[in-house]
Amino acid sequence: MHPAPSIIFFTVMAGAGYGLVIDFCLAVLFLDLVVEPVVGAIIVLAALVFAAAGLSSSLLHLRRPSRARLALSQWRSSWLSREGVSALVTFIPLTALLFCYGLGVETPWLVQAALIASAIGALVTIFCTAMIYASLRSVPSWHQPLVPLLYLLFGLMAGGLILMAILALSGMDIRTIIWPVIAVVLVTWVIKLFYWRGAAGAGLSSPQSATGLAGNLRPLYPPHSEANYLLDEMGFRVGRKHSVKLKRLALILGAAIPCLFLLLAQILSSPGVIASVLAILALLGGMISIFIERWLFFAEAKHTVMLYYEDALAGSTSR
Amino acid sequence: MTSLPNTPPEKRLGLVIDLDACVGCHACAVACKEWNTGGIVAPLSDKNPYQAEQTGAWLNRIHGFEAAAGEGEIGRTAYFPKSCLHCEDAPCVTVCPTGASYKRPEDGIVLVNEDACMGCGLCAWACPYGAREMDPLEGVMKKCTLCVDRIYNETLDPADREPACVAACPTSARHFGDLADPQSAVSKMVAARSGYDLMPEQACRPTNKYLPVRKKQLERMTEQLAAGDTTAEGFFSWLDRALSS
Amino acid sequence: MDLALNEPTGDTVKTTTCYMCACRCGIKVHLKDGTIRYIEGNKDHPVNKGKLCAKGSAGIMQQYSPARLNKPLRRVGERGSGEFKEIEWDEALDVATGWLARVRATDPRQLAFFTGRDQSQALTGWWAKQFGTPNYAAHGGFCSVNMAVAGIYTVGSSFWEFSEPDWDRTKFFMMLGVAEDHSSNPIKIGIGKLKQRGAKFVSVNPVRTGYSAVADQWVGIRPGRDGLFVLSLVHELLRTRKIDVDYLARYTNAPWLVIDAPGTEDDGLFARNPLGYPLVFDLESEAIVSSGKPVDRPALHGNFMLEDGRKVRPSFELLVRRYLDPCYAPETVAAEIGIDAPVIKSLAAEMAHAAFEQEVVLDIPWTDAWGRQHEQVVGRPVSVHAMRGISAHSNGFHTCRAIHLLQLLLGSIDVPGGYLHKPPYPKSLSSLPRPTGISEQVSRNMPLPGPHLGFPTWPEHLLVDEQGSPARLDRAFSWAAPLAAHGMMHAVITNAWARDPYPIDTLLMYMANMAWNSAMNTTDTIAMLTDKDVRTGEYKIPRIIYSDAFASEMVAYADLVLPDTTFLERWDCISLLDRPISDAHAPADAIRRPVLAPDRDVRPFQDVLLDLGARLGLEGMITGDGKSLYPGGYRDYITNHQRQPGVGSLAGWRGGEGTQRGKGKPNPDQIDRYIENGCFWREELPPSARYLRHANRDYLSYAKEMSFVGSTAPITMNLYSEELQRFRLAAQGHGNTVPPAAERGRIETYFDPLPFWYAPIEETYSRQDDYPLHAITQRPMAMYHSWGSQNAWLRQIHGQNALFMHHDTAAARGIADGDWVWIKSRHRRIKVPVQLVDGVNPHTVWTWNAIGKRSGAWNLAKDASEAKKGFLLNHLIDDLLPKESDRPAASNSDPVTGQAAWYDLRVEIEKAQPEEEAIPEPRFPDIPLYAGLVKPSNELRFGARFRSGH
Numbered sequence A: 001m002h003p004a005p006s007i008i009f010f011t012v013m014a015g016a017g018y019g020l021v022i023d024f025c026l027a028v029l030f031l032d033l034v035v036e037p038v039v040g041a042i043i044v045l046a047a048l049v050f051a052a053a054g055l056s057s058s059l060l061h062l063r064r065p066s067r068a069r070l071a072l073s074q075w076r077s078s079w080l081s082r083e084g085v086s087a088l089v090t091f092i093p094l095t096a097l098l099f100c101y102g103l104g105v106e107t108p109w110l111v112q113a114a115l116i117a118s119a120i121g122a123l124v125t126i127f128c129t130a131m132i133y134a135s136l137r138s139v140p141s142w143h144q145p146l147v148p149l150l151y152l153l154f155g156l157m158a159g160g161l162i163l164m165a166i167l168a169l170s171g172m173d174i175r176t177i178i179w180p181v182i183a184v185v186l187v188t189w190v191i192k193l194f195y196w197r198g199a200a201g202a203g204l205s206s207p208q209s210a211t212g213l214a215g216n217l218r219p220l221y222p223p224h225s226e227a228n229y230l231l232d233e234m235g236f237r238v239g240r241k242h243s244v245k246l247k248r249l250a251l252i253l254g255a256a257i258p259c260l261f262l263l264l265a266q267i268l269s270s271p272g273v274i275a276s277v278l279a280i281l282a283l284l285g286g287m288i289s290i291f292i293e294r295w296l297f298f299a300e301a302k303h304t305v306m307l308y309y310e311d312a313l314a315g316s317t318s319r
Numbered sequence B: 001m002t003s004l005p006n007t008p009p010e011k012r013l014g015l016v017i018d019l020d021a022c023v024g025c026h027a028c029a030v031a032c033k034e035w036n037t038g039g040i041v042a043p044l045s046d047k048n049p050y051q052a053e054q055t056g057a058w059l060n061r062i063h064g065f066e067a068a069a070g071e072g073e074i075g076r077t078a079y080f081p082k083s084c085l086h087c088e089d090a091p092c093v094t095v096c097p098t099g100a101s102y103k104r105p106e107d108g109i110v111l112v113n114e115d116a117c118m119g120c121g122l123c124a125w126a127c128p129y130g131a132r133e134m135d136p137l138e139g140v141m142k143k144c145t146l147c148v149d150r151i152y153n154e155t156l157d158p159a160d161r162e163p164a165c166v167a168a169c170p171t172s173a174r175h176f177g178d179l180a181d182p183q184s185a186v187s188k189m190v191a192a193r194s195g196y197d198l199m200p201e202q203a204c205r206p207t208n209k210y211l212p213v214r215k216k217q218l219e220r221m222t223e224q225l226a227a228g229d230t231t232a233e234g235f236f237s238w239l240d241r242a243l244s245s
Numbered sequence C: 001m002d003l004a005l006n007e008p009t010g011d012t013v014k015t016t017t018c019y020m021c022a023c024r025c026g027i028k029v030h031l032k033d034g035t036i037r038y039i040e041g042n043k044d045h046p047v048n049k050g051k052l053c054a055k056g057s058a059g060i061m062q063q064y065s066p067a068r069l070n071k072p073l074r075r076v077g078e079r080g081s082g083e084f085k086e087i088e089w090d091e092a093l094d095v096a097t098g099w100l101a102r103v104r105a106t107d108p109r110q111l112a113f114f115t116g117r118d119q120s121q122a123l124t125g126w127w128a129k130q131f132g133t134p135n136y137a138a139h140g141g142f143c144s145v146n147m148a149v150a151g152i153y154t155v156g157s158s159f160w161e162f163s164e165p166d167w168d169r170t171k172f173f174m175m176l177g178v179a180e181d182h183s184s185n186p187i188k189i190g191i192g193k194l195k196q197r198g199a200k201f202v203s204v205n206p207v208r209t210g211y212s213a214v215a216d217q218w219v220g221i222r223p224g225r226d227g228l229f230v231l232s233l234v235h236e237l238l239r240t241r242k243i244d245v246d247y248l249a250r251y252t253n254a255p256w257l258v259i260d261a262p263g264t265e266d267d268g269l270f271a272r273n274p275l276g277y278p279l280v281f282d283l284e285s286e287a288i289v290s291s292g293k294p295v296d297r298p299a300l301h302g303n304f305m306l307e308d309g310r311k312v313r314p315s316f317e318l319l320v321r322r323y324l325d326p327c328y329a330p331e332t333v334a335a336e337i338g339i340d341a342p343v344i345k346s347l348a349a350e351m352a353h354a355a356f357e358q359e360v361v362l363d364i365p366w367t368d369a370w371g372r373q374h375e376q377v378v379g380r381p382v383s384v385h386a387m388r389g390i391s392a393h394s395n396g397f398h399t400c401r402a403i404h405l406l407q408l409l410l411g412s413i414d415v416p417g418g419y420l421h422k423p424p425y426p427k428s429l430s431s432l433p434r435p436t437g438i439s440e441q442v443s444r445n446m447p448l449p450g451p452h453l454g455f456p457t458w459p460e461h462l463l464v465d466e467q468g469s470p471a472r473l474d475r476a477f478s479w480a481a482p483l484a485a486h487g488m489m490h491a492v493i494t495n496a497w498a499r500d501p502y503p504i505d506t507l508l509m510y511m512a513n514m515a516w517n518s519a520m521n522t523t524d525t526i527a528m529l530t531d532k533d534v535r536t537g538e539y540k541i542p543r544i545i546y547s548d549a550f551a552s553e554m555v556a557y558a559d560l561v562l563p564d565t566t567f568l569e570r571w572d573c574i575s576l577l578d579r580p581i582s583d584a585h586a587p588a589d590a591i592r593r594p595v596l597a598p599d600r601d602v603r604p605f606q607d608v609l610l611d612l613g614a615r616l617g618l619e620g621m622i623t624g625d626g627k628s629l630y631p632g633g634y635r636d637y638i639t640n641h642q643r644q645p646g647v648g649s650l651a652g653w654r655g656g657e658g659t660q661r662g663k664g665k666p667n668p669d670q671i672d673r674y675i676e677n678g679c680f681w682r683e684e685l686p687p688s689a690r691y692l693r694h695a696n697r698d699y700l701s702y703a704k705e706m707s708f709v710g711s712t713a714p715i716t717m718n719l720y721s722e723e724l725q726r727f728r729l730a731a732q733g734h735g736n737t738v739p740p741a742a743e744r745g746r747i748e749t750y751f752d753p754l755p756f757w758y759a760p761i762e763e764t765y766s767r768q769d770d771y772p773l774h775a776i777t778q779r780p781m782a783m784y785h786s787w788g789s790q791n792a793w794l795r796q797i798h799g800q801n802a803l804f805m806h807h808d809t810a811a812a813r814g815i816a817d818g819d820w821v822w823i824k825s826r827h828r829r830i831k832v833p834v835q836l837v838d839g840v841n842p843h844t845v846w847t848w849n850a851i852g853k854r855s856g857a858w859n860l861a862k863d864a865s866e867a868k869k870g871f872l873l874n875h876l877i878d879d880l881l882p883k884e885s886d887r888p889a890a891s892n893s894d895p896v897t898g899q900a901a902w903y904d905l906r907v908e909i910e911k912a913q914p915e916e917e918a919i920p921e922p923r924f925p926d927i928p929l930y931a932g933l934v935k936p937s938n939e940l941r942f943g944a945r946f947r948s949g950h
């Protein structure tokens, strides 16, 4: 599939924003994270900014963005619609949370309720985003339960790294949450490795089932001699070598660097500049790696329609 | 409304395409473009029509495949026209977030309400067959309409109320009809020729059916060849008998 | 949803005839607010029965093409630079009249008028005749004259579009060398019928695409070997005695007695009685009798003696002795033709089986030409169709004769299930015209006394002078190509440039892209068009007038451009005098009428010709007082012109009242009647006149009444061609008209009265070791020669072409899919991209015809795929064979008919160096935007305004 920058940006950023919400909620509920209202406000604001940036980027992918509001109407059947609805609905508790922190409202049940509601919304949103892709039988590598799991994990990973950076920057001690974040990072990449192994699997369909023609089939005479929408959109190919390199890079940036730097932060320091720098570097590495991962997620995915075109694409410069 | 009809449509209008008769002439593809660029989905626009990288929206495309000769198999070339199959379980419909994509309950035709289409392209991703194309200039999704503006069109002569591609196809490789009615000509054809679904494993339950390439008739009539010799004299004596009879 | 389901297609619908190719289908053009909304096939039309091909549907894009010329152009830059200024029609016509009047007053031969995709040859030929130049022809010489001539000299009709298989009844159909053909839609409709009925369909073709893909059996023959293949089938039929003896005895010259007197002037000719009737030996009366009356049991073999003591034998004996020879046995020929012997044998057996075990008997009473009644017609349901894969070889004439011979042996010509003539065919050779144009027939300011083109049956009919030098510029009907019945357009530019046989002053061309895809040896042709005489500084071809409707490559080489309308903007007639639209059981003709008025300053070429004719004062085009006889232009001419009394352009609704057909006075309302009837006329033959028409009394009387034939005498089909033997005798020095010494060997060899196979002549010069591969082209079904590339829709389907090559052939040369390669012929080399396939004879490479374009032509962007990726094979094909010591370089053509031998090309292929740019070569300077053209936008939303509510 064509790795459209707008969609990569959308899924990564929205995932990070909503992941941050979930991470924050979990940290508050289960790791006893307590933050100053200002810091809380910054975290929530960051989540909103990430989510909003992602969602607006998704609009860039639309050829008729002015009709985007209609996208909220079909939540009964469409994951994209559900994603839109839930992304927006989640903005309500998130905004409430922002107000709580911003205005210093200290009603714990209110904050907690808003936090939990936001996290649930965020979880649903990430799941819906993932299901946009995972529901497509036409793209076999996407059509598996690992996909929502990975979207969630990458969201949590990005969110965790962001949370860490914000906390470090605001001078807080991040050591209590480093281990869980490292755990998320590692689990995420282990599962992603698993996905990468299996994703190459052929899927259900073959040129024979796609056409009903028997034999050792080869698409030879494409319908049109130049590229078309389907080829532009779905005919993307990544060289094997290129892909291996990118995966290695992603693992270094997304697994090795964050883990190493967070470990360093754990060992080295109390709150301060060093911890902040390390956390920011971990975040940068993590984010870049997720962009690479997401690029590959699209670029490596094969659509069944390519069964009708494959050779013509691979074969030659001219048809 | 992108939920699929609750009850199966009473009619399932669609095409039956005979791969044994398709010579890959593209007549159906161009007729389709020609009709639909001025019909209810007008225009089917073209980008770079006279420049490099010419491209455009087409609702029907003709592919050519080759099967290499293998053990016991002779090599073959086959043409394969492809347009929307008007699936019963159309994923392109259910994924559409805006309600633009829909399946008509009355006859099963899958259409796009362009006024509601935001051009997200998701339905094209969802279709395993590549039967949907984003219009390069209009930015809305286009797909085979089954010539809904021909088949019911009361301003047309009844004989002309068939899809443009079917009317054009010179080898009569394309047929149109109601596949829910077992008595229809198309249903009978499908039964007689073992018509099949494309990619049944995609679980879309397509309405359109394809008729398979007939087995090549390669029977050798060598047993007939024993008779005769190559001497002119032998031939002439046979000839004399043949003439007098 | 509220859908606009009942939107009328348009506000107006007009029928006319498509011209997106030469098939001439009936169309209905729907207009909405004066713009074409939709073109569909006319269901009532006999040619296409409502079907429409890809090109036909794309007619809209032709009509609105940005490559349409706008106004007459006068060259201002150097020829070939493409620099023009727009001029008014008055000026254009004055200039043309000035040039032409001078030529006509000094030496009419110095006008060469050649037309390409011309569907009004009855007009253009007549005009050239009235002008008085012998140098006229259309494109048939490079197209398929081999089929036309072999057919006419053998069965009285021909493949191409003058016959058709009986699609409804045939049980075994063999197609040889056809990718698409003129009968685009009828062939497809026919194949659809075969599929429905389950009749066996065999395609003999080096390439497995299109029709070959759906054939039940693909026979991947090596190019140029069909003659051998077919004669091997003949061998098998003879060997296994599967022939229709009665048919041969009755309808062919099999029993005619051939004089056996080697060395004398009658050797090999038919023995005739004093009235000229050939003689046969009647086995009943045991006497030699005239073939003029029916003989039930003529001898088909044996030695007989004439009264004067000369020895004679039935021609059939010669035939049998030749083809029973083991040199034609499948086992002997298999390796050469690349088809296994068992395949050949089984095809022969299947044909025999269909013909003799599955015969079709129709209860149709009919009367033969001798007055005998028959209760039934017996059909041999084996049919064949063949086209350029046969004709575009230098052995195509004899190969095509061999195919007809095969059909005759099976008795499958004009019978149910077989090959059916289309009226006005069959015609007998004796009733067809002879060519005109020797110097005695050419005089200043005078018409030529007869038609340019014809069918020579004696050497005396040739257009040569005492020394045997050609009278025509293209050397048609000279010893170089005696039966060049369609002229040799492919020789015109070379000969005019070389001033050999003589110089010309003005070249007038119409609808032929001779500076590109219709030229052999395109690179040199372009150079000749711009070459100047060093002494005078004048162009070697001094003046070129060209009529095109679009911004083709050829336009750049004209000094004066006469812009034509599109086919939807003019009158035309598809006449029985030319290439009609008849089907087997009904003569038919048609018109084209303007469905739109031109929005540019262009004029129909036919109108322009008549206008020029009047300005030049050509007989038949002016009234007594010098005014134009056809002030209403071509429409006027179509209605009122009479070729002979009562015979005009159109056969339908003639006579004052419009009640006559075939013959009758001009009817002023004739065209209106055509329009009312969907722009065509068709008259179904009664069942009794539908078969065996060469000897069917009802048909022959009808044909005479319609002036299709001169008499009701039966037309005998020629297994043995006495006409060819006459030329051979001349080569042996007999008679008054003999070839020059240098030509004698050639004529003697190739004018064999029985078909034979020889390797394509090019192979004498391109030896197997150096050039082991055959290179051919195919027509894509969705593109018409060069003119489809300006079509926004069609150019998306075929916007570039690759050289298709068998995997194994490529592997042996280290070539991979997508590589760029050099194709080398003995003449030149070109660089192209390769695509590997399986479905091709391994000794053969091929590509789509005429997709490659010159950069800037057709108002396409300079970097258009057609120019940057597409290529033209023509550069590799020499138009001349290498010079032999004793004779000038011969045309690369069939030695009998002058048919251009496109597919004789032999090549070798080698991988391009990695550092070489991935772009086709040769390259030529860009063609600039011609004056008056506007660069098109890169967005096209055709039809947007038709949408209801928008």
Ligand SMILES: Nc1nc2c(c(=O)[nH]1)N[C@H]1C(S)=C(S)[C@@H](COP(=O)(O)OP(=O)(O)OC[C@H]3O[C@@H](n4cnc5c(=O)[nH]c(N)nc54)[C@H](O)[C@@H]3O)O[C@H]1N2
Residues within 6 Å of the ligand: C116, C117, C139, C142, C143, C144, C510, C511, C512, C513, C514, C517, C518, C519, C547, C548, C549, C550, C551, C552, C553, C554, C564, C565, C566, C567, C605, C777, C778, C784, C785, C786, C787, C849, C850, C873, C874, C902
């Ligand atoms: N390599 C190779 N070369 C071939 C062949 C092949 O098989 N292989 N085939 C050969 C054969 S059989 C043929 S017939 C020729 C065909 O070759 P051409 O006769 O050159 O045919 P086209 O390229 O279709 O068009 C000729 C010209 O007609 C112009 N034209 C189109 N419509 C109109 C109109 O309405 N009025 C006027 N005045 N002009 C118009 C076009 O713009 C174009 O310039 O090519 C020959 N060349």
Ligand SMILES: Nc1nc2c(c(=O)[nH]1)N[C@H]1C(S)=C(S)[C@@H](COP(=O)(O)OP(=O)(O)OC[C@H]3O[C@@H](n4cnc5c(=O)[nH]c(N)nc54)[C@H](O)[C@@H]3O)O[C@H]1N2
Residues within 6 Å of the ligand: C021, C022, C055, C143, C144, C176, C177, C178, C179, C180, C181, C182, C183, C184, C204, C205, C206, C207, C221, C222, C223, C224, C225, C226, C386, C387, C388, C389, C390, C393, C776, C777, C778, C779, C780, C781, C782, C783, C784, C785, C846, C903
């Ligand atoms: N769509 C479309 N239709 C056209 C035209 C067009 O340009 N486009 N052009 C029109 C014109 S002008 C013409 S003349 C006709 C010609 O119509 P066709 O006769 O169909 O012309 P070609 O495309 O030259 O096809 C020749 C076929 O013969 C095969 N062949 C080549 N050499 C040999 C051989 O030695 N033996 C055998 N058995 N086969 C061989 C080639 O592979 C090819 O399939 O088509 C007309 N119709």
Ligand code: SF4
Residues within 6 Å of the ligand: B083, B084, B085, B086, B087, B090, B091, B092, B093, B110, B126, B127, B128, B129, B130, B131, B132, B143, B204, B206
């Ligand atoms: S073929 Fe594709 S576009 Fe058509 S209904 Fe099925 S899934 Fe939808």
Ligand code: SF4
Residues within 6 Å of the ligand: B095, B096, B097, B098, B099, B100, B101, B112, B116, B117, B118, B119, B120, B121, B122, B123, B124, B140, B141
């Ligand atoms: S492109 Fe249009 S029709 Fe397709 S899913 Fe998006 S909104 Fe629906």
Ligand code: SF4
Residues within 6 Å of the ligand: B031, B032, B033, B035, B036, B059, B060, B083, B084, B143, B144, B145, B146, B147, B163, B164, B165, B166
């Ligand atoms: S039914 Fe109509 S819209 Fe569909 S492919 Fe055929 S012509 Fe095109």
Ligand code: SF4
Residues within 6 Å of the ligand: B021, B022, B023, B024, B025, B026, B027, B028, B029, B062, B079, B081, B168, B169, B170, B171, B172, B173, B174
């Ligand atoms: S028109 Fe008919 S034969 Fe031609 S490509 Fe379409 S389905 Fe095949």
Ligand code: SF4
Residues within 6 Å of the ligand: C018, C019, C020, C021, C022, C023, C024, C025, C048, C051, C052, C053, C054, C055, C056, C057, C183, C184, C185
């Ligand atoms: S075959 Fe096609 S292009 Fe040719 S006349 Fe018929 S419809 Fe027109």
Ligand SMILES: [Mo]
Residues within 6 Å of the ligand: C142, C143, C144
């Ligand atoms: Mo031709």
